[in-house]
Amino acid sequence: MTAKVSLRGLYKIFGPDDTAMVPHVQAGMDKTTLLEKHKHVLGLRDINVDMQPGEITVIMGLSGSGKSTLIRHLNRLIDPSAGEILVDGQDVMKMGQAALRDLRQKQMSMVFQKFALLPHKTVLENAQLPLSVQGADKATCDAEGRKWLARVGLEGFEDRYPAQLSGGMQQRVGIARALTANTDIMLMDEAFSALDPLIRTDMQNLLLELQKELHKTIVFITHDLDEALKLADHLVILKDGAVVQQGEPQGILLAPSDPYIEDFVSDINRARVLRVRSVMGPVSDESFDGEVDASRNLEDMIALTGGDTNHIYRVTDGGEVVGQLDMKDLVKALVPRPATGLDR
Amino acid sequence: MAAYDGVFDGLGLRDWCDVGKEDAPMSMAQLLAQSGGGGAVAEEGGLPFPSLDVLHEACGRIGQTRDLTAGIERGFLSIRSELKFVLDPITQPLSWMLDGTLWVFQSAPWWVMIPALLLITWLVSRSKSVTAFVALVLLFFGFIDHYEVAMQTLAIVFVCTGLSVLLGVPIGIGMSKSDTAQRTIVPILDLLQTLPTFVYLIPLIFLFSVTESKLYGIAIILYAIVPVIRLTDLGIRLVDKDVIEAANAFGLTAWQKLSRVELPLALPNIMAGVNQTIMMSLAMVVIASLVSAPGLGVLVLRGIRNLELGVGIVAGLGIVLLAVILDRVSKAALARVDTGRKER
Numbered sequence: 001m002t003a004k005v006s007l008r009g010l011y012k013i014f015g016p017d018d019t020a021m022v023p024h025v026q027a028g029m030d031k032t033t034l035l036e037k038h039k040h041v042l043g044l045r046d047i048n049v050d051m052q053p054g055e056i057t058v059i060m061g062l063s064g065s066g067k068s069t070l071i072r073h074l075n076r077l078i079d080p081s082a083g084e085i086l087v088d089g090q091d092v093m094k095m096g097q098a099a100l101r102d103l104r105q106k107q108m109s110m111v112f113q114k115f116a117l118l119p120h121k122t123v124l125e126n127a128q129l130p131l132s133v134q135g136a137d138k139a140t141c142d143a144e145g146r147k148w149l150a151r152v153g154l155e156g157f158e159d160r161y162p163a164q165l166s167g168g169m170q171q172r173v174g175i176a177r178a179l180t181a182n183t184d185i186m187l188m189d190e191a192f193s194a195l196d197p198l199i200r201t202d203m204q205n206l207l208l209e210l211q212k213e214l215h216k217t218i219v220f221i222t223h224d225l226d227e228a229l230k231l232a233d234h235l236v237i238l239k240d241g242a243v244v245q246q247g248e249p250q251g252i253l254l255a256p257s258d259p260y261i262e263d264f265v266s267d268i269n270r271a272r273v274l275r276v277r278s279v280m281g282p283v284s285d286e287s288f289d290g291e292v293d294a295s296r297n298l299e300d301m302i303a304l305t306g307g308d309t310n311h312i313y314r315v316t317d318g319g320e321v322v323g324q325l326d327m328k329d330l331v332k333a334l335v336p337r338p339a340t341g342l343d344r
Numbered sequence: 345m346a347a348y349d350g351v352f353d354g355l356g357l358r359d360w361c362d363v364g365k366e367d368a369p370m371s372m373a374q375l376l377a378q379s380g381g382g383g384a385v386a387e388e389g390g391l392p393f394p395s396l397d398v399l400h401e402a403c404g405r406i407g408q409t410r411d412l413t414a415g416i417e418r419g420f421l422s423i424r425s426e427l428k429f430v431l432d433p434i435t436q437p438l439s440w441m442l443d444g445t446l447w448v449f450q451s452a453p454w455w456v457m458i459p460a461l462l463l464i465t466w467l468v469s470r471s472k473s474v475t476a477f478v479a480l481v482l483l484f485f486g487f488i489d490h491y492e493v494a495m496q497t498l499a500i501v502f503v504c505t506g507l508s509v510l511l512g513v514p515i516g517i518g519m520s521k522s523d524t525a526q527r528t529i530v531p532i533l534d535l536l537q538t539l540p541t542f543v544y545l546i547p548l549i550f551l552f553s554v555t556e557s558k559l560y561g562i563a564i565i566l567y568a569i570v571p572v573i574r575l576t577d578l579g580i581r582l583v584d585k586d587v588i589e590a591a592n593a594f595g596l597t598a599w600q601k602l603s604r605v606e607l608p609l610a611l612p613n614i615m616a617g618v619n620q621t622i623m624m625s626l627a628m629v630v631i632a633s634l635v636s637a638p639g640l641g642v643l644v645l646r647g648i649r650n651l652e653l654g655v656g657i658v659a660g661l662g663i664v665l666l667a668v669i670l671d672r673v674s675k676a677a678l679a680r681v682d683t684g685r686k687e688r
Contacts, residue, residue: 077592104595116590120608130594181594 002089003050004217005074005185010047010083012069012241015040018081031240043069045242047083052234053184054215058249060228061238067221070238071189074219075108076100087185105134109178113190115170117162123149123173124158130181148176152206168199172206179210188220192227204230225264229253229273237261250278254337266336271299279333280315280323288314294322298330346401347392361403420547428551435558438565441503442557446638449499454491458482461498469676478669490640490662497629497639497666504561504625508569509618515569516576516614517602526577533570541567541631549635560632567628571620579613580606615678622670626663640666 013021013034021040031042044066051057061067072078073085076092085092087107095103109130117126125132128145136144149158152172162170171191178186188207192200204227211218222228228235229249236246237260245257253273256262277294292301294317305311309327316322352361392398399406449457458479465478485494519526536544545563552559583606591601607614633641640659647656 075593077589101595101597104593108593110590110593112586112590112593114586116584116586118587118605118609133594133596133600177594187593 003086004053004088005051005219006084006086007047007049007070007073008084008086010044010070010073010085011081012043012066012073012078013040013081014043022082042241044073044080045240047243049236049243049246051217051219053217055233056211056218056220056231057234057236058220058222058228058232059236059238060222060225062223064240065238066241067223067238068189069241071187071219071221074185074187075104075110105130105181107183108185108187109181109183110187110189111171111174111178111191113193115162115167115174115194117170117173117177119162121161122158123154123160123162123165126162126173127158127176127180129177144180144182145176148179149173151179151210152176166199167195168203171195171203175203175206175210179214183216185217185219188218190221190223193222193224200227207231225268226273229268237264250274254278254333256337262336269299270334270336271302272297274298274333276301276313276315276325277317277322279330280325281329283314283321283324285312285324288312288324290314291316292325293317298334301325301327301330346398348394348399348402352403357403361405363405420550424550431551435552435562438503438507438561439556439558441507442500442561445499445503446496446557449495450492454486457495458486465673469673470680471676474672474676477672481665481669484665485662488658490643490658493638493640493643493659494662494666497626497641497663500560500564500629500632500637500639501622501625501666501670504564504568504628505618505622507561508565508572508621508625511565512569512572512617512621513576513614516573516617517580517607519573519577520580520606529573533573536566537570541628542634545631545635554635557637560635560637563635564625564628564632564637568621568625571624572614572617575613575617575620576610579610579617582613583609612678612682615674615681619671619674619678622674623667626667626670630663 011022011025012018013025015021015038018040021034021038024034024038025042025045029037034040034042047070049057049059059067059070069078073080074087074092076085076095080093087103092100092103118129121129124142124145127149128141131141131144146155146158149155149172152175154169154172154176157165157169162173165173171194174191178188192203195203207218208231220228220231222231232249234246235249235252237244237252239258239260245252245261250273252261253265253268253270256265274297275294276292276296276298279298280294289311290304290313292304292313292315294315301313305327309331311327313325313327314321315325352358396407396409396412400408452460461482462475462479466475469475482491482494485491515529519529541563544566548559548562552562587605587609588601591605596604629637629639630641630644633639633645640662643659644656644663646652647654647659
């Protein structure tokens with residue numbers, strides 16, 4: 001499977017003479033030294049990420065880790081100091097003004113943390129913006145705008161103004177706007193961070209539901225690990241502008257490579273996030289207490305057994321036996337593990 | 345013996361100073377000293393400030409202050425014909441517009457003009473109370489036989505404000521797009537706003553004949569254009585950065601960004617600038633009557649010249665009334681723009 005979007009050796013340094021600073025950073029200079037010696041701020045350091053088509057790639061990090069800077073490189077709202085950005089194998093850095101505009105109109109759409117809707121336009125006009133920018137006729141604009149507004153649950157609100165809607169509804173307009181653009185790639189910059197927890201869960205479910213249908217390549221930025229684990233097919237963890245670990249989220253949870261990530265994952269509800277697939281072992285017993293699906297989470301399993309750790313289940317995935325689950329292993333997996341390769 | 349003789353002697357500049365001393369024109373102080381025997385002033389005062397005039401006494405080669413003002417005058421007069429050659433044709437349409445509008449406002453009978461003005465008021469403000477107030481004021485002008493002069497003033501304000509907006513908004517847009525342009529234009533605007541209004545009448549009088557209407561037209565526009573430029577610049581710079589980013593992310597062209605996002609969002613500020621421009625051109629109308637602008641200003645001027653108290657005060661209050669109706673109408677229009685986008 002070839003990556004839809006690839007970042008190769010991406011560096012971003014903020015300051016008047018950023019390209020000249022790249023060699024220093026490549027030679028290993030850290031953020032504080034760079035700031036003190038050269039008065040330049042290190043934004044991103046040697047980012048290499050492949051984003052697969054049809055997957056949700058979540059980039060997670062605390063504020064200041066460079067995640068919002070990173071996502072803005074994909075459609076070149078920010079230009080990198082060094083490195084390559086490949087979209088469908090094409091180098092975005094080599095594009096001229098017109099080609100870049102074409103990329104932004106037809107290949108990538110974006111959803112923003114603060115919604116960034118046009119306050120003087122109605123919900124419908126906002127939703128059809130990407131098409132009207134491309135010069136589509138009014139009927140197409142209207143039909144597409146209405147279709148996607150209905151899809152995100154905003155039927156009947158077409159003629160309202162953004163200020164008349166709640167935060168969650170405004171972000172639905174933001175998502176409808178991105179969907180109307182009908183692009184393969186969707187960039188979501190902390191799209192749900194400004195919403196309150198219940199609405200955030202709603203929106204996450206909406207996104208997963210849409211994704212099941214549309215199979216877009218989604219790049220999602222968040223600072224919330226629960227959100228990251230819920231949405232991610234591929235999780236990238238950023239710290240101080242560098243990738244600390246990336247991979248399948250369950251793998252990161254079970255084998256954090258760094259004390260930083262370990263700290264991160266120690267606070268979350270592992271039982272809800274981990275799935276049977278991640279903690280099962282190979283089939284070795286003959287008799288089982290039952291059969292469970294590999295995609296069930298551990299919380300479900302504990303509820304199923306009523307807390308009894310003596311059960312052993314056969315694990316199936318799509319009707320095929322893929323392993324067995326000893327409830328004792330399950331309980332062990334709930335205890336956070338120290339980072340691999342580190343003595344504690 | 346002048347106060348600074350010693351300095352020039354000491355520096356060995358005596359010979360250089362005395363070249364052509366005989367022809368040097370006499371300063372006012374010298375004249376006084378000769379005629380009134382007041383030569384003792386310098387000695388009694390001790391050390392006079394080394395101004396140009398004082399230094400001139402000691403050294404004939406140093407110019408006097410009156411040479412400075414004479415130099416400016418000579419410089420201006422020497423390029424006057426070239427300036428006139430360039431500026432005369434460019435500004436000629438202004439004369440036509442002013443004369444034409446004045447003719448229309450004066451020759452249209454009152455029973456056409458007043459309803460027409462009220463219609464405009466209604467279209468702009470959509471407010472019954474404002475329209476009724478304007479009607480009352482216009483009828484009052486007619487009632488006290490000031491209708492004609494008020495119409496003249498109104499015609500001048502209309503033309504000058506219209507041109508100020510037409511020229512000022514593009515300049516403001518240019519300023520908002522380029523920091524260099526802003527840095528160069530802001531000092532010019534400061535100068536235009538603080539220079540006493542009579543001062544820029546002086547060169548205009550040299551350039552154009554006093555009977556030409558463009559003379560006062562230019563003076564009014566120069567004075568009144570400042571706020572609309574400033575507030576257009578400010579308004580566009582204040583547009584939410586997130587919305588601009590969204591516009592970029594969806595691939596809007598520069599023109600689409602300006603016409604669909606920046607100008608509509610800056611409109612309340614631009615309208616506030618237009619309101620200020622109207623007020624300032626009205627203020628300038630009185631001063632412009634010094635250079636043959638017709639209207640209420642002429643009556644104010646007559647009041648001052650002939651000490652006709654009543655004439656001056658009635659005309660002055662007439663200007664206040666005009667200011668109030670123009671302000672109310674433009675504010676009502678501004679409020680309409682403002683609420684149009686928030687909630688309705």
